[in-house]
Amino acid sequence: xxxxxxxxxxxxxxxxxxxxxxxxxxxxxxxxxxxxxxxxxxxxxxxxxxxxxxxxxxxxxxxxxxxxxxxxxxxxxxxxxxxxxxxxxxxxxxxxxxxxxxxxxxxxxxxxxxxxxxxxxxxxxxxxxxxxxxxxxxxxxxxxxxxxxxxxxxxxxxxxxxxxxxxxxxxxxxxxxxxxxxxxxxxxxxxxxxxxxxxxxxxxxxxxxxxxxxxxxxxxxxxxxxxxxxxxxxxxxxxxxxxxxxxxxxxxxxxxxx
Amino acid sequence: xxxxxxxxxxxxxxxxxxxxxxxxxxxxxxxxxxxxxxxxxxxxxxxxxxxxxxxxxxxxxxxxxxxxxxxxxxxxxxxxxxxxxxxxxxxxxxxxxxxxxxxxxxxxxxxxxxxxxxxxxxxxxxxxxxxxxxxxxxxxxxxxxxxxxxxxxxxxxxxxxxxxxxxxxxxxxxxxxxxxxxxxxxxxxxxxxxxxxxxxxxxxxxxxxxxxxxxxxxxxxxxxxxxxxxxxxxxxxxxxxxxxxxxxxxxxxxxxxxxxxxxxxxxxxxxx
Amino acid sequence: xxxxxxxxxxxxxxxxxxxxxxxxxxxxxxxxxxxxxxxxxxxxxxxxxxxxxxxxxxxxxxxxxxxxxxxxxxxxxxxxxxxxxxxxxxxxxxxxxxxxxxxxxxxxxxxxxxxxxxxxxxxxxxxxxxxxxxxxxxxxxxxxxxxxxxxxxxxxxxxxxxxxxxxxxxxxxxxxxxxxxxxxxxxxxxxxxxxxxxxxxxxxxxxxxxxxxxxxxxxxxxxxxxxxxxxxxxxxxxxxxxxxxxxxxxxxxxxxxxxxxxxxxxxxxxxxxxxxxxxxxxxxxxxxxxxxxxxxxxxxxxxxxxxxxxxxxxxxxxxxxxxxx
Numbered sequence: 115x116x117x118x119x120x121x122x123x124x125x126x127x128x129x130x131x132x133x134x135x136x137x138x139x140x141x142x143x144x145x146x147x148x149x150x151x152x153x154x155x156x157x158x159x160x161x162x163x164x165x166x167x168x169x170x171x172x173x174x175x176x177x178x179x180x181x182x183x184x185x186x187x188x189x190x191x192x193x194x195x196x197x198x199x200x201x202x203x204x205x206x207x208x209x210x211x212x213x214x215x216x217x218x219x220x221x222x223x224x225x226x227x228x229x230x231x232x233x234x235x236x237x238x239x240x241x242x243x244x245x246x247x248x249x250x251x252x253x254x255x256x257x258x259x260x261x262x263x264x265x266x267x268x269x270x271x272x273x274x275x276x277x278x279x280x281x282x283x284x285x286x287x288x289x290x291x292x293x294x295x296x297x298x299x300x301x302x303x304x305x306x307x308x309x310x311x312x313x314x315x316x317x318x319x320x321x322x323x324x325x326x327x328x329x330x331x332x333x334x335x336x337x338x339x340x341x342x343x344x345x346x347x348x349x350x351x352x353x354x355x356x357x358x359x360x361x362x363x364x365x366x367x368x369x370x371x372x
Numbered sequence: 373x374x375x376x377x378x379x380x381x382x383x384x385x386x387x388x389x390x391x392x393x394x395x396x397x398x399x400x401x402x403x404x405x406x407x408x409x410x411x412x413x414x415x416x417x418x419x420x421x422x423x424x425x426x427x428x429x430x431x432x433x434x435x436x437x438x439x440x441x442x443x444x445x446x447x448x449x450x451x452x453x454x455x456x457x458x459x460x461x462x463x464x465x466x467x468x469x470x471x472x473x474x475x476x477x478x479x480x481x482x483x484x485x486x487x488x489x490x491x492x493x494x495x496x497x498x499x500x501x502x503x504x505x506x507x508x509x510x511x512x513x514x515x516x517x518x519x520x521x522x523x524x525x526x527x528x529x530x531x532x533x534x535x536x537x538x539x540x541x542x543x544x545x546x547x548x549x550x551x552x553x554x555x556x557x558x559x560x561x562x563x564x565x566x567x568x569x570x571x572x573x574x575x576x577x578x579x580x581x582x583x584x585x586x587x588x589x590x591x592x593x594x595x596x597x598x599x600x601x602x603x604x605x606x607x608x609x610x611x612x613x614x615x616x617x618x619x620x621x622x623x624x625x626x627x628x629x630x631x632x633x634x635x636x637x638x639x640x641x642x643x644x
Numbered sequence: 645x646x647x648x649x650x651x652x653x654x655x656x657x658x659x660x661x662x663x664x665x666x667x668x669x670x671x672x673x674x675x676x677x678x679x680x681x682x683x684x685x686x687x688x689x690x691x692x693x694x695x696x697x698x699x700x701x702x703x704x705x706x707x708x709x710x711x712x713x714x715x716x717x718x719x720x721x722x723x724x725x726x727x728x729x730x731x732x733x734x735x736x737x738x739x740x741x742x743x744x745x746x747x748x749x750x751x752x753x754x755x756x757x758x759x760x761x762x763x764x765x766x767x768x769x770x771x772x773x774x775x776x777x778x779x780x781x782x783x784x785x786x787x788x789x790x791x792x793x794x795x796x797x798x799x800x801x802x803x804x805x806x807x808x809x810x811x812x813x814x815x816x817x818x819x820x821x822x823x824x825x826x827x828x829x830x831x832x833x834x835x836x837x838x839x840x841x842x843x844x845x846x847x848x849x850x851x852x853x854x855x856x857x858x859x860x861x862x863x864x865x866x867x868x869x870x871x872x873x874x875x876x877x878x879x880x881x882x883x884x885x886x887x888x889x890x891x892x893x894x895x896x897x898x899x900x901x902x903x904x905x906x907x908x909x910x911x912x913x914x915x916x917x918x919x920x921x922x923x924x925x926x927x928x929x930x931x932x933x934x935x936x937x938x939x940x941x942x943x944x945x946x947x948x949x950x951x952x953x954x955x956x957x958x959x960x961x962x963x964x965x966x967x968x969x
Contacts, residue, residue, distance in 0.1 A: 141551060145551075145554050145558070148558055149554075149558055149561075152558065152561060152562055152567075155562060155567070155568065156418070156567060156568055159568050159572050159573065160422050162574075163426075163429060163430060163572060164426065165422045165423075165425050165426045165429055166422070166425050167418075167421050167422065168421060168424055168425060285399070287397075288397070288399070288400045288403070289400075290400050290403040291403070293403055293407045294403060294406060294407060296407075297406070297407040297410040297411050297414075298410060300410070300411060300414045301414060304414070304417075304418060307421075308417045308418060308420070308421035309417050310417075313417075378771050381768045381771070382768045382769050384768070385764060385765045385767070385768030385769070386765055386768070386769075388761075388764075388765075389754060389757065389761050389762065389764070389765045392757050392761055393754050393755075393756045393757050394756075396756045396757075396797075466750070467750055469712070469717050469747070469750060470747070470750055470752050472716070472717045472736070472740075473715055473716070473717060473740050473743075473745050474740060474769055475737055475738075475740050475741040475769065475770065476769050477737075637719070640717060640718050640719040640733055
């Protein structure tokens with residue numbers, strides 16, 4: 115209860131900061147929105163040239179990518195700040211200041227690093243999702259399954275952020291770590307049918323990035339399959355793993371830095 | 373002659389120091405050896421699926437498109453730089469002062485730095501990816517015409533540098549120069565051809581692209597490398613395409629010189 | 645011989661007023677309010693070859709702008725500068741080859757590699773011959789006692805070690821003039837002394853130094869001449885000895901009394917109260933009366949247990965010049 119209160123206080127501070135620097139806030143949000151919604155251009159170009167992903171209409175593919183953008187927006191707001199803050203603290207050798215706070219370190223970092231800069235991406239993704247959903251004639255029946263799968267997908271992205279943050283304890287100052295995971299999550303932006311079986315299994319159960327875009331979009335399209343719902347379990351395991359490995363790294367840091 | 377030898381000596385010394393400086397981070401460069409192939413695999417499956425519904429696309433066949441994406445990644449490793457970021461940082465922090473006090477043009481210094489940095493990139497980014505593509509993925513990544521390809525890559529190297537240097541110089545004029553850089557990078561990500569070959573865009577847009585810098589930093593080079601004898605809607609031959617690149621690089625170099633003269637006057641007039 | 649000649653030097657900055665917040669930013673987009681600041685205002689001086697000249701002044705007085713113009717990094721708005729026959733800003737590329745500069749706050753060394761690699765880069769940039777390079781590097785590493793240090797990555801060096809390396813880097817091409825901006829800032833006593841020692845040694849070999857600092861010990865130990873700038877104008881320009889006596893030849897007499905003294909003056913000299921009622925100070929102008937005579941009458945006027953006579957401290961002098969200017 116106390117933690118919830120602290121979290122919302124930090125949230126309020128983050129938004130009042132954003133209000134104080136309105137111009138920066140607007141510009142930053144527009145930029146992050148633009149840079150994340152440009153890649154559907156590939157899909158648009160493909161369909162504009164009369165080609166297609168077999169069995170998928172353009173709006174259906176765009177739906178996958180819109181859901182993906184929305185999920186990225188949500189997870190970035192919540193946990194991406196933790197990753198950058200951890201990286202900075204480790205490089206500057208100032209992680210002790212985090213350990214001095216009378217709160218669990220991971221909770222503290224999550225609370226104070228809420229990124230309002232990704233709000234635009236979340237809202238933009240939401241709008242695109244609604245438009246694509248209307249255009250591709252989805253049924254309301256899929257909404258509950260969508261909600262479950264969407265949250266599972268966002269959990270995967272949060273888990274990825276924490277794993278990257280954990281890696282930065284060891285791989286000091288490497289600002290390119292996020293690229294590794296950005297490249298892997300690329301697999302979640304397209305209909306899984308285009309990938310071979312091994313990739314499908316890998317992206318559903320091991321590094322479950324298919325849950326970020328493809329699974330929830332399928333649910334909205336009324337094409338949810340049993341294995342997609344089972345894949346919620348590895349998603350939650352993935353987030354738990356991220357939290358666990360981050361704590362391991364803190365323990366090690368305390369042991370070494372004395 | 374003596375001057376030239378001196379400049380070569382400066383270039384070598386600066387390149388060497390930069391190489392050494394970045395060597396500390398060579399494991400960071402190896403990230404590329406993972407990321408490059410992963411993006412390539414995604415592209416491979418996307419386009420294999422798309423070509424299932426039509427045998428040619430924007431005048432390119434599947435095999436050529438696959439090679440295009442492999443080559444396009446390699447070109448990035450050979451020619452990228454952050455002269456824009458670096459110069460903006462120097463101006464913003466006032467550290468540019470140190471370069472104003474050295475008897476070497478900062479642009480020449482920065483170009484030498486890029487050479488050192490890219491030599492490192494050649495070993496730790498280009499070569500690993502090259503072998504992954506060639507030996508593991510078995511794609512035909514060897515240039516069709518070695519001479520033209522080398523020339524084209526060299527021009528891309530310079531073009532990218534001069535463009536980025538111009539963007540860096542905006543920091544002499546605007547406090548929010550970082551925004552300009554972001555906007556350029558955004559446009560470049562779409563129109564350089566790294567995401568989609570420019571041939572896939574409508575004809576009118578392709579013609580506009582001839583007059584913008586973007587495609588000369590990736591698309592044209594990748595087409596020359598893959599040995600396409602009729603590039604884009606205009607159907608450029610390889611010599612014609614390389615000539616266009618040379619003109620674009622020369623114009624950008626000229627622009628950077630004009631901008632530099634105006635900027636340095638501004639720097640020395642306004643303060644460090 | 646005069647190596648630097650500065651006449652009527654001035655520098656006016658034009659900036660635009662910038663409000664905070666979005667609406668002000670939007671407004672400034674259409675209509676900008678000009679603000680002019682006169683940082684340096686009609687300053688003239690000359691510096692003799694082979695001397696050490698200290699430029700002093702409070703923060704924001706125009707010291708830094710002056711030294712940047714002398715280095716050629718800034719164009720003057722008005723007036724002229726002549727250094728070894730060059731106009732620094734106009735002939736910059738030719739000129740900077742002949743000068744050295746150490747800016748305490750802006751490092752020339754490359755962070756991730758050992759200083760010796762940065763030095764080798766400067767060797768190429770300044771076209772220093774192998775023989776000269778080796779000799780100068782050996783001399784200076786020995787002088788500064790940094791033989792091992794220059795092979796360690798810069799990022800692991802202490803501030804003192806780094807500063808010594810900055811010095812070496814800017815002197816490898818044997819410049820005739822070296823500009824030093826706050827060269828001892830933040831250093832410990834040992835490192836400070838080492839750097840001062842090397843400066844006076846190089847100076848004896850003929851190098852001219854221009855030095856800005858807030859550390860008066862730097863000036864007292866090194867400078868032959870002192871220029872003081874305040875509010876963009878020159879308020880003092882003479883030898884260090886002249887600076888010491890500029891407020892007249894004054895001596896401070898500190899007394900510890902046997903019993904509290906209540907008067908406001910002793911023999912016509914104002915009494916300055918000290919830490920407690922038994923301690924007082926007297927400031928005697930020795931041009932107006934002889935110090936021996938004053939001391940003789942003093943002992944017959946008050947009863948004291950301890951006495952010390954000293955010169956007016958430098959910071960006191962400087963503070964008075966600042967506040968007067």
